[in-house]
Amino acid sequence: MNEKVSIDVKNKSVEEVLEMLFVGKNIRYKVEGEHISVYKPQQSRQNAITGLVMDVAKEPVIGASVVVMGSTNGCITDFDGKFSLEVSEFPVKLQISYIGYKSQEVTVRDTKNYSGGIT
Numbered sequence: 001m002n003e004k005v006s007i008d009v010k011n012k013s014v015e016e017v018l019e020m021l022f023v024g025k026n027i028r029y030k031v032e033g034e035h036i037s038v039y040k041p042q043q044s045r046q047n048a049i050t051g052l053v054m055d056v057a058k059e060p061v062i063g064a065s066v067v068v069m070g071s072t073n074g075c076i077t078d079f080d081g082k083f084s085l086e087v088s089e090f091p092v093k094l095q096i097s098y099i100g101y102k103s104q105e106v107t108v109r110d111t112k113n114y115s116g117g118i119t
Helices: 014-022
Strands: 028-032 035-039 047-054 065-068 074-076 082-087 092-097 104-108 113-117
Touching: 014 028, 047 092, 065 082, 074 082, 104 113
Parallel strands: 047 113
Antiparallel strands: 028 035, 047 082, 065 074, 065 092, 092 104
8 A cells, every 4th residue: 555645625524525535445434533543444365166956867057055054155046057155264154945845955065066966
């Protein structure tokens, strides 16, 4: 964060000036009384798992639930049976379920792509 900036402001609050300075940048601030803290937000290490859920006939399952076991982190498959889910680390256990099918539990170890079925 070594950048010169010049702005012309009159009759603006501190918050308005800070917004003008940091717009479009990955910089956050916090005003507490007479103190201003400027920081870059922590970036969490997330991994995206993408996948495809199919039935025994190899047809995509639309609206299947894909959930990281033991959490509320989950999603629903789209029209093509595809899903995308953010996880913090591998391996991760997923539960895949759909009405009328037996739920499946799968472990995704170190790959970010899953392709499997439910019966």
